[in-house]
Amino acid sequence: MLFIATGAVGAVAVGSVAWPLISQMNPDASTIAAGAPIDVDLSAIAEGAIVTVKWRGKPIFVRHRTPKEIKEAVEVPLSSLPDPQSDAQRVKKPEWLVVIGVCTHLGCIPLGHQGEYEGWFCPCHGSAYDTSGRIRKGPAPKNLEVPSYAFTSDTKLTIG
Amino acid sequence: MSGPSTYVPKSALGRWFESRLPIMGLIHSSFVAYPTPRNLNYWWTFGGILSVMLMVQIITGIVLVMHYTPHVDYAFNSIELIMRDVNWGWMLRYTHANGASMFFVAVYIHMLRGLYYGSYKAPREVLWILGVIIYLLMMATGFMGYVLPWGQMSFWGATVITNLFSAIPLVGESITTWLWGGYSVDNPTLNRFFSLHYLLPFMIAGVVVLHVWALHVVGQNNPDGVEVKNVARDTLPFTPYATIKDGFAMICFMMFFAWWIFYVPNYLGHADNYIEANPLSTPAHIVPEWYYLPFYAILRAVPSKLGGVVAMFSAIIVLCFLPWLDTSKVRSAKYRPVYKVFFWLFVASAIGLGYLGAMPAEGGYVLASRLLAVYYFAFFLVVMPLLGLFETPRALPASIADSVLKNAHSAKA
Numbered sequence: 001m002l003f004i005a006t007g008a009v010g011a012v013a014v015g016s017v018a019w020p021l022i023s024q025m026n027p028d029a030s031t032i033a034a035g036a037p038i039d040v041d042l043s044a045i046a047e048g049a050i051v052t053v054k055w056r057g058k059p060i061f062v063r064h065r066t067p068k069e070i071k072e073a074v075e076v077p078l079s080s081l082p083d084p085q086s087d088a089q090r091v092k093k094p095e096w097l098v099v100i101g102v103c104t105h106l107g108c109i110p111l112g113h114q115g116e117y118e119g120w121f122c123p124c125h126g127s128a129y130d131t132s133g134r135i136r137k138g139p140a141p142k143n144l145e146v147p148s149y150a151f152t153s154d155t156k157l158t159i160g
Numbered sequence: 161m162s163g164p165s166t167y168v169p170k171s172a173l174g175r176w177f178e179s180r181l182p183i184m185g186l187i188h189s190s191f192v193a194y195p196t197p198r199n200l201n202y203w204w205t206f207g208g209i210l211s212v213m214l215m216v217q218i219i220t221g222i223v224l225v226m227h228y229t230p231h232v233d234y235a236f237n238s239i240e241l242i243m244r245d246v247n248w249g250w251m252l253r254y255t256h257a258n259g260a261s262m263f264f265v266a267v268y269i270h271m272l273r274g275l276y277y278g279s280y281k282a283p284r285e286v287l288w289i290l291g292v293i294i295y296l297l298m299m300a301t302g303f304m305g306y307v308l309p310w311g312q313m314s315f316w317g318a319t320v321i322t323n324l325f326s327a328i329p330l331v332g333e334s335i336t337t338w339l340w341g342g343y344s345v346d347n348p349t350l351n352r353f354f355s356l357h358y359l360l361p362f363m364i365a366g367v368v369v370l371h372v373w374a375l376h377v378v379g380q381n382n383p384d385g386v387e388v389k390n391v392a393r394d395t396l397p398f399t400p401y402a403t404i405k406d407g408f409a410m411i412c413f414m415m416f417f418a419w420w421i422f423y424v425p426n427y428l429g430h431a432d433n434y435i436e437a438n439p440l441s442t443p444a445h446i447v448p449e450w451y452y453l454p455f456y457a458i459l460r461a462v463p464s465k466l467g468g469v470v471a472m473f474s475a476i477i478v479l480c481f482l483p484w485l486d487t488s489k490v491r492s493a494k495y496r497p498v499y500k501v502f503f504w505l506f507v508a509s510a511i512g513l514g515y516l517g518a519m520p521a522e523g524g525y526v527l528a529s530r531l532l533a534v535y536y537f538a539f540f541l542v543v544m545p546l547l548g549l550f551e552t553p554r555a556l557p558a559s560i561a562d563s564v565l566k567n568a569h570s571a572k573a
């Protein structure tokens with residue numbers, strides 16, 4: 001009985017000491033606060049251009065797509081995609097594509113307007129994304145992630 | 161480090177102390193009277209060289225910390241300060257940076273020595289696995305050290321390597337956030353890497369003590385791979401025989417080391433690391449330090465994220481299982497004519513993978529990495545188990561003394 005009680009209390013003690021030691025490594029309050037939403041002025045982004053803004057230490061690509069780019073993104077058969085998602089699921093307004101600019105392979109920053117599909121090309125291990133930010137070729141398993149965002153006016157976008 | 165000591169202190173003070181803390185006896189039995197096989201060659205001097213390199217890294221590291229600032233805004237500048245303003249700072253930093261490379265040169269020679277002479281086989285399994293643990297700790301230490309100067313390669317190397325953990329199903333993303341202490345590699349990451357880079361070398365030192373302890377329990381292997389049968393005939397005392405031979409090899413190695421520091425101090429580094437880290441721009445071609453390249457090539461050879469990461473880690477973990485994968489009764493490749501061929505092919509495949517790891521991941525390079533990666537694993541998982549059953553080894557000498565004396569006779573004739 002005493003052995004079991006000692007063992008049980010000991011296990012709780014070890015756990016309650018270990019948890020703070022592990023948990024302190026997670027993002028602290030100031031890091032989380034610095035991840036607050038940011039605004040982007042859309043009127044300054046010409047058609048065809050990609051603007052990179054920094055949010056939570058990561059680049060966010062805001063791409064003003066041309067009609068040709070939109071057409072390419074819409075017309076691809078879903079069955080040919082490694083991570084099937086329609087273009088409509090990835091954008092709120094077809095001209096504006098907003099994605100986190102971090103390659104879903106190992107985190108490098110892909111280069112815009114490059115690669116076989118003219119979306120993005122990652123120089124690190126050769127992943128190619130299309131004009132909807134979807135993975136088409138290479139080792140990356142997933143499409144470029146879409147952050148949460150909203151159009152707060154005709155010319156203003158809020159990310160976060 | 162084992163067995164009763166034959167040490168007898170000469171002075172009265174020595175006897176008084178020894179009966180309270182028998183440390184002189186421990187040192188005497190480990191490094192003076194300790195019997196070493198009389199046929200050891202120079203490949204056996206790398207253990208001592210590795211111990212010296214660990215000391216070099218710890219000493220230069222401690223003095224670098226006196227001038228280095230682990231903060232994203234100051235780290236890069238503090239390194240430039242070390243290079244330009246601190247007295248002898250350039251030499252201390254070049255010694256530490258090239259010292260890491262020399263440490264890996266020595267460990268690779270040391271490990272290949274074990275692989276060639278079958279030093280991982282019974283009764284040395286625990287000794288071998290402790291060695292693999294030291295190697296893993298060295299890789300972690302070197303990786304985190306390379307992040308500290310906060311150049312472009314530091315930052316993007318850290319990003320790619322920490323992202324390896326995001327391949328783990330379900331919990332991967334949470335693990336990477338936890339490792340970073342944020343949403344990307346940033347100041348909290350630099351701080352913790354600095355803390356761990358300071359800690360791990362001392363953990364290595366601790367495992368080295370266990371490694372040497374295990375060595376002194378089972379005794380050294382030797383080029384003929386036959387056990388010591390008669391201590392008087394087959395062995396020589398550590399001092400002076402091994403001490404002087406190790407000392408000579410260490411001095412030669414230090415001259416090689418000095419050549420890198422004073423003539424080509426930046427050859428093994430990457431020029432992009434003299435550009436301050438920029439989280440918004442990835443260099444066109446990122447490569448890890450040379451000592452990780454074979455594993456990096458294996459990572460990129462597999463066309464799936466999780467698969468690549470699993471293959472890369474398996475390439476190291478497989479080493480722990482060698483004692484049971486190798487079925488041959490004979491230890492040394494000297495008496496294994498077929499194994500010898502496969503061994504050198506393995507060395508060639510590892511060097512080839514190292515070369516491919518530095519090349520861009522496209523076309524023929526990827527194909528070649530795949531072929532070599534297959535051989536790398538086949539060597540351990542297919543060749544080793546089967547060869548022990550099919551190979552006819554050459555006749556072993558009856559004892560270490562017989563092999564040495566036979567050579568001495570034929571040399572005279």
Ligand code: HEM
Nearest residue numbers: 217218221222224225228253257260302305306308309361
């Ligand atoms: C196993 C032993 C060690 C290895 C393999 C190792 C490896 C490395 C490497 C590869 C670098 C990057 C060098 C560069 O490119 O600039 C580095 C930097 C650094 N290390 Fe170590 N290190 C070791 C031990 C230590 C220890 C014990 C300390 C502190 C007590 C230390 C402190 C530092 C500092 C302050 C830097 C940044 C300065 C610099 O980059 O030159 N290291 N280490």
Ligand code: FES
Nearest residue numbers: 103105106122125
């Ligand atoms: S990080 Fe983009 S392809 Fe590997």
